[in-house]
Amino acid sequence: MDRIDVHQHLLPPGYRAALEANGVVAAGGRELPDWSPASAEQVMAGAGIGSAVLSISTPGTTFLSDPAQADQLARSVNDYAAELSAAAPRTFGFFATVPLPDVDAAAAEAVRALDTLHADGVVLLGNARGVYLGEEGQEALFRVLDERSAVAFVHPADLPGPAVPGVLPFAADFLLDTTRAAYLLVRNGIRQRFPNIKFVLSHGGGFVPYASHRMSLGIFTQTGRSPIEVLEELAGFYFDTALSSSAAALPTLLTFAEPGHVLYGSDWPFAPEPAVHYFDAGLAEFPGCDEATRDAIRRTNAAALFPRFGAVPAPVPEPPLLTRLRRRARTRIFRVIARAAGRR
Numbered sequence: 001m002d003r004i005d006v007h008q009h010l011l012p013p014g015y016r017a018a019l020e021a022n023g024v025v026a027a028g029g030r031e032l033p034d035w036s037p038a039s040a041e042q043v044m045a046g047a048g049i050g051s052a053v054l055s056i057s058t059p060g061t062t063f064l065s066d067p068a069q070a071d072q073l074a075r076s077v078n079d080y081a082a083e084l085s086a087a088a089p090r091t092f093g094f095f096a097t098v099p100l101p102d103v104d105a106a107a108a109e110a111v112r113a114l115d116t117l118h119a120d121g122v123v124l125l126g127n128a129r130g131v132y133l134g135e136e137g138q139e140a141l142f143r144v145l146d147e148r149s150a151v152a153f154v155h156p157a158d159l160p161g162p163a164v165p166g167v168l169p170f171a172a173d174f175l176l177d178t179t180r181a182a183y184l185l186v187r188n189g190i191r192q193r194f195p196n197i198k199f200v201l202s203h204g205g206g207f208v209p210y211a212s213h214r215m216s217l218g219i220f221t222q223t224g225r226s227p228i229e230v231l232e233e234l235a236g237f238y239f240d241t242a243l244s245s246s247a248a249a250l251p252t253l254l255t256f257a258e259p260g261h262v263l264y265g266s267d268w269p270f271a272p273e274p275a276v277h278y279f280d281a282g283l284a285e286f287p288g289c290d291e292a293t294r295d296a297i298r299r300t301n302a303a304a305l306f307p308r309f310g311a312v313p314a315p316v317p318e319p320p321l322l323t324r325l326r327r328r329a330r331t332r333i334f335r336v337i338a339r340a341a342g343r344r
Contacts, residue, residue, distance in 0.1 A: 002299050003264050018073055019063065027270065028156075040268070056077055060100070062125065067105060093120040094119055095120060098141070134190050145194065202267075213227075246279065283298075
């Protein structure tokens with residue numbers, strides 16, 4: 001019972017009622033699951049999760065076209081989550097919902113949630129009604145988060161535009177949504193201008209670790225920034241393991257992410273309990289992880305971000321020698337590419 005789960009959802013009764021009243025009966029192609037604090041604690045006990053930072057999943061408040069209604073619903077959800085957290089502070093924390101794409105309202109609610117309700121951070125959808133995180137005009141919100149050194153949990157949403165028949169959004173589109181947001185946060189200089197925000201990319205960062213070198217070259221082409229610096233900035237995100245701790249995904253994620261930046265996530269209840277256990281087994285059985293790395297993912301990395309759940313861990317050790325050598329080799333290759341591109 002020592003894991004800290006940074007990717008677990010809640011569906012308060014009032015929020016579910018608002019969704020259903022507006023005809024929203026699914027998220028990411030999956031029907032809305034049942035949820036209660038008691039069922040959450042039961043699943044947590046079975047999975048060895050001691051603490052969970054809860055958040056509202058997609059669609060957040062974006063299904064409400066009236067900004068005032070969206071703001072009111074965000075406040076209601078955050079009040080509910082704050083009461084739940086206050087009643088069981090070592091079990092539940094929460095990421096506050098903010099009513100994007102209304103930036104001013106989102107900034108105001110972030111201030112209230114972080115300063116008054118003592119939220120553990122905020123949840124930001126990859127896109128809010130087609131407006132992507134990291135686009136121009138969101139500085140007011142980022143300034144609030146940067147001043148408070150806040151954690152910003154980036155969760156995917158349905159892609160703008162029609163879904164492709166036969167493709168479940170949570171299975172493929174969500175990964176692209178997170179990747180687009182991460183790209184813009186780096187490409188548009190948000191990470192540089194607001195360095196105190198600790199962005200957590202859900203689901204292993206979407207395609208970011210796998211496509212990071214290609215993304216770095218794209219940003220270099222657009223901005224002229226050193227692809228080495230861009231690559232380091234992409235690796236500086238935090239990443240959770242929700243639905244991503246498989247033998248296919250973990251090697252890339254652990255090789256790419258900065259030490260201490262991989263966090264445990266379950267995605268319950270949108271990920272059913274058997275799926276939680278399946279991906280937990282992937283982490284436990286992956287031969288590329290020693291026990292210290294597993295412990296760091298399960299708890300100590302998150303404890304550094306959320307010390308109220310336990311003692312702040314010791315400094316993260318250096319990455320393994322093979323990982324360091326691979327990074328140095330990539331750096332040399334990118335320098336050659338950048339010099340060659342500059343001569344064209």
